Amino acid sequence: MERKNMSSINIIHLLGFQMPHNIRFLIFFLFLIIYYVTLCGNLLIITLVSYSKSLHSPMYFFLSQLSISDILLITDILPNTFHGMLGKGTVLSFSDCHTQFYFFAVSETLECLLLTVMSYDRYLAICKPLHYSLTMNFQVCWMIVITCWALGFFLEMIHTLMISQLKFCGSGIVDHFFCDLDPILQLSCYDTTIIQLEVTLLSAVFIVIPFFIIIVSYIYIIITIFNIPSVTGRQKVFSTCSSHLTVVSIFFGTLICVYFLPSKGQSMNITKFLSLFYTVGTPLLNPMIYSLRNTDLKQAVDKIINHCLYFLLTET
Template identity: 50%
Template sequence: MQVINQTTVNEFLLLGFQNLYGFKIFFFFVVLVSFLGTICGNLLIIWLVASVCSLQSPMYFFLTQLSFSDLILTATIVPNTLYILWDEGGTMSFSGCIFQYYFFACSEASECFLLSIMAYDRYLAICYPLRYVTLMNNVLCIKLAIASWLSSFSIVLIDTISITQLQFCGSYIIDHFFCDFTPLLELACSDTYFLEIELLILCIPVAVSPLIIIILSYIYIVQAVLRISSNSERGKAFSTCSSHLTVVSIFYGTLIGSYMIPSKGKSLAVSKVVSLLYTVVTPMINPIIYSLRNKDIKDAMRKKILKTMNHFKIGSVS
């Protein structure tokens, strides 16, 4: 029996973005502003939906769940990314790396489920408007939200446990700004074939099935809208879906660009930029898209601002 002397890896060195030179402070500032914007924007949507009666509907309830998912993603990735950017690299323990991957993957999986539920909600609202309140009741909304979160945490747990069974030895350098699936597999000195097959199988319920539900929902939505004779009503129906479609396009576009394009076909720099899009930029622009393209959200924000200003005026007069 041949004994191979290998050192077990207990921590990883994440390189982040090297050779930024004079752009380091600017890049750090951009990521920091995106981080603060994500936190404020998503908390604002959660607060508005919870406090404004006109926004307490299934569509906005699921929007708050999407905001929670974005907050988890941001809190998991961005603070450590800022540290790595500032120090031009940083170490992370093996357990910390696994936990980061787990919560990152959970937030991505939950977003897939929630976007499909939101598409199904729009399908019921447009195709069955008279029965919508009965079909998409509060109990069903809560059950769908709980199911999406439980499914995310359970499915990702299977994948994460499999990663912990890998042997990491030799190199401990990850040329990335967070612990993602592919960089971890590249460092493993044990066979990863079955783990890669497992991931492909798990992608079917997590990413592929939700995308199919979204596509089918919008096929029926388009057919229903085209049957509407009034142009104004047709435009109103499409407008209720435009924000969701935009978010779906950005989310799945960056996801496909990062995980489905072969790594040989793109450089490490491109891979990092794409990862930066769905971990930093997308969570920030989601609340912006829903705020700027949604009349109900804008009206609720306007009323809250006016109410706050009137409150201050009354307080200053008294």
């Protein structure tokens, strides 16, 4: 393999978002608000699903796992981004960079798998309602979730360890706001063709195949919906999966734009903006989309608020 004639480096300097100094603190506080709103929204969903008996169903169980994945993702990305906004970028050791990439890859892989499982859950509930309670019981749900987490942690561990064996050289400057795969590989002293091939294969397994399964599931769901005679029945059934379909469109749409469309000649600012969608935007939007468009979650929130108000009134 060809070796670049450059000195070895041990640190990475993430440039982050280059912006005028007079708006730096404004953007910082905007991202800080986004971070806390994301944490509160996803923690609210986890709490509601855990304590509200009306939400003890496979659909909401998978949703709570998706919220955990979102919290992992945004907590992995934004703290270092905050540091870079207040200073002139972020300086990380390669071990810290690999750790950030590892948890980023785990959460993205888990999100793909969970969104796929959720689409299959909706397929069973709508197209196979008589077999749903037997097929998707809580024992099966736990096995599916544990498998998803195990696959994410194990496979991405192998992937990250292979990248960590590379030697890196050059300036160590990366024009990005987190340690994504392509910026890391561009610093390698050696040819990374084999690793990029492995990444392509993993992408096919954890992005393309899940996306194909989701598409097929929704084709069957749409056919079933159109066979429902009443308009009210169609609307009611479609409302149970419209939130999930919206999240899938946002998440997979941005992933495809960043990792599958040709990046040659594409501005790094555009890449950063698209990366924001699936690293920051998706964890923020997921609880909003599910909460605003889901009657069960709204009713659970109302019950908790009424219970709290009743408790306060009786105490006073």
